[in-house]
Amino acid sequence: SGSTDATAAIAKKYTENVILHTFETLGKQKQFALTQATKKWVLSLDADERLSAELAEEIKIVINKNQDEDLNAYYLPYQNHFKGTPLHFGGEIYSQIRLFKRDKGRFTPDVVHEMVTIEGKTAQLTGLVYHYSYKSISRVLRKFTWYARSEAEKMKLNGEKFSWLSLLKSPVSIFRHRYFTLQGYKDGLAGFTLALLFSYYHLASHWYFRRLTRSDL
Numbered sequence: 590s591g592s593t594d595a596t597a598a599i600a601k602k603y604t605e606n607v608i609l610h611t612f613e614t615l616g617k618q619k620q621f622a623l624t625q626a627t628k629k630w631v632l633s634l635d636a637d638e639r640l641s642a643e644l645a646e647e648i649k650i651v652i653n654k655n656q657d658e659d660l661n662a663y664y665l666p667y668q669n670h671f672k673g674t675p676l677h678f679g680g681e682i683y684s685q686i687r688l689f690k691r692d693k694g695r696f697t698p699d700v701v702h703e704m705v706t707i708e709g710k711t712a713q714l715t716g717l718v719y720h721y722s723y724k725s726i727s728r729v730l731r732k733f734t735w736y737a738r739s740e741a742e743k744m745k746l747n748g749e750k751f752s753w754l755s756l757l758k759s760p761v762s763i764f765r766h767r768y769f770t771l772q773g774y775k776d777g778l779a780g781f782t783l784a785l786l787f788s789y790y791h792l793a794s795h796w797y798f799r800r801l802t803r804s805d806l
Contacts, residue, residue, distance in 0.1 A: 590609070590610060590611065590612035590618060591609060591611065591612065596636070597609070606625075608622075608625055610622075614698060614699060614700045614701075614703070614739075615699065615700065615701055615702075615703045615739075616696045616697050616698040616699040616700070616703030616704075617696075617698050619633065619696040619703060620695065620696040620698065623691065623694070623695070623696060626691050627691075628691065629652075629690060629691060630652045630688065630689070630690060630691065631688070631689055631690070631691045631694065632648065632687060632688050633687045633688075633689075633705070634687065634718070637720060637721045637722055637724075638667075638718050638719070638720050638721075639718070639719045639721070640716070640718060640719075641716050641717045641718070641719060642716075643715070643716035643717070644665065644714060644715075644716025644717055644718065645716070646716070647714050647715065647716045648663075648688060648714070648716075651663065651712075651714070652688075657710070659709050659710050660709070660710045660711070660712055661689060661690045661693035661694070661707055661708060661709035661710060661711065662686050662688065662689035662690065662693065662694060662705070662707040662709075662710075662711045662712075663686070663687075663688040663689070663711065663712050663713065663714050664684040664685060664686055664687075664711060664712070664713045664714065665684060665685060665686075665687045665688060665714055665716075665717075665718050666682065666683070666684045666713075666714070666715065666716075666717055666718065667681075667682065667683055667684065667685065667717070667718045667720050668681070668682055668717045668718070668719055668720065669681040669682070669720045669722055669723065670719065670720065670721050670722070670723065671723040671776075671779040671782070671783055672723065672724060672725060672779070673721075673724075674776075674779050675719075676776050676779060676780070676783070677775065677776060678771060678772040678773050678774075678775040678776050678780060679767045679768065679771045679772065679773025679776060679780050679783060679784065680766075680767055680771045680773075681773075681776075681783070684713060685704075685705075686704075686705040686707060686711065687705070687718070688714070689705060689707055693707055693708045693709055694706065694707050694708075699743060700739040700740075700742050700743045700746070701736055701739035701740055701743060702740075702743075723783065723786075726782065726786070729786050730786070730789070733786060733787075733789060733790040733793065734793060736790060736794075737790055737793035737794040737796075737797055738793075738797050740790075740794040740797075740798075741794055741795075741797035741798035741800075741801050742801070744794070744798045745798065745801050745802070749798070750802075751795070751798055751799050751802045752795075755795055756792065756795035756796065756799065759791040759792070759794075759795060760788035760789070760791045760792040761788070762791075763784075763787050763788055763790075763791045764784045764785065764787070764788040767780075767783070767784040767787055768780065768781065768784040
C-alpha cells in the first residue's frame, strides 16, 4: 500500500508477486488482495501473525481432505502476546475466519475491524495463530490512535450521534469488562496495562468522533 518500510523488498526475496495498491480501508485492501488470488483456498494473515506448527499441519490436512464440499471456511483460534508474553485472559483468545475458499468468502469494506463473510458452512480448527500485536506500549498507543481515528470515521458513516455520556462511560466499561469480567487480572501486569490501553482506545475513538461531528456544524 505504499508503506515506507522494507515490507515490499523483503517480500520480493520470496516471490515476484508483490502488488502495490493504494490504501483505502483495511477491508477494501484485503478484498483487493483476495481478487488477485488464484488458488482454491485462501489463508489471510496480517504481518504480525504467525501460524503455530500444529495449526500449519492441521491446515494441510483439512484442505487436502475437504470431504464436505459444502464446508467453505474455518475459524482459526488466536492467542495474543503482550511484549512477547502470551495472554490467556481478558478476551485475548478468540477465533476468526481466516482460512476459506476463494470464491466463497468476501471481506467487509470497513475502515477498521474488517470481517470475512462466508457462503455456506464453517468449522473450527484447534491449532493457534500467534498474534504479536502488542510489541511495546508506545507502539500500541500509536496503533490504537490510528484505530481510534478510523473507528470515529466508521461511527460517522454509520450515522451515530455523539454523546458525552458515552465518551465518559465507555472507557470505564471496557476496563471493567476486560480486567474483571474477562479476568484480565490473571495475566498480571500485562492484563492490567492492556485493559488501560483499551480504555484509552475507546476514549480516543469518542473524542475523535466528537471532533468529526463538530466539523460538520
